[in-house]
Amino acid sequence: MAGGIKIKVSNMINKKLIIVPLLFVTPILNASTLEPFPSTDRGIKYVEQSELNIPPAFKQEMIASQNAMQKQGYIEKDNSYINELMSMRKNALREIRDSKKIANPYDTHLKGRLSDIKLSFGYKGIPNLDKKNIIGYAPAGGYKKDNGKPEGWTGIATFFETKELGSCEYSFNHILAIQLVKDTVKFLVNNKPTNTMVEGVPHNGFLYDVTWYTDTTMSSLRCANKKFDLTIKNKMIELARKIDAKQAGTALHH
Secondary structure (H helix, E strand, O other), X not given: OOOOEEEEEEOOOOEEEEEEOOOOEEEEXXXXXXXXXXXXXXXXXXXXXXXOOOOHHHHHHHHHHHHHHHHHOOEXXXXXXXXXXXXXXXXXXXXXXXXXXXXXXXXOOOEOOHHHOOEOOOOOOOOOOXXXXXXXXXXXXXXXXXXXXXXXXXXXXXXXXXXXXXXXXXXXXXXXXXXXXXXXXXXEEOOEEXXXXXXXXXXXXXXXXXXXXXXXXXXXXXXXXXXXXXXXXXXXXXXXXHHHHHHOOOOOOO
């Protein structure tokens, strides 16, 4: 995937290295106290692209992606997540049905109700979204279980559809540290550092991504749509501003 950056995910259930489709960011997520992270290294840090500690091939891909975004408004890449999002409504009923058979707080199946997921923080959801447009919810991040602190998942993903945007996912995660490239970050969501990306091919559709950050959280709004239209991205930024304003002040404290 274009510009994929490695993210370290550490929680009480597993430890793994994954690749996510974000262009110019290296976040570190740590949802438990198993691996204490120095407080001096936490929060947002702005770096030059040359300072990123990633393989040369990744840097070359990042530059190519930047050039494509500037020239044509999107990165020509057939992203499989486009079809996954577009098929989410069709596959959701079976996934939700299966989840009802599993009485396990660590279960990661799609849920039909937000109340079916135990969270370690307050989640306020997406403002002005009709319930009929919500496909389902899924836990994200890690499962936090510390003595004397709220127990539950440190992140949440909400899947929904709208006529204007298409098939979408809004995810909210807690992070410990994040590196943002100075030349690519903008401040589009309530003056918070923001990255945007559009990826796809005309015959299959496009994935629009708006991701914004604080010192302790990473929020991502991604929508799949058959057409390429930059007004979709602009409408997503407007929605991101409303989501952020509603969610502000409810993050957990590490």
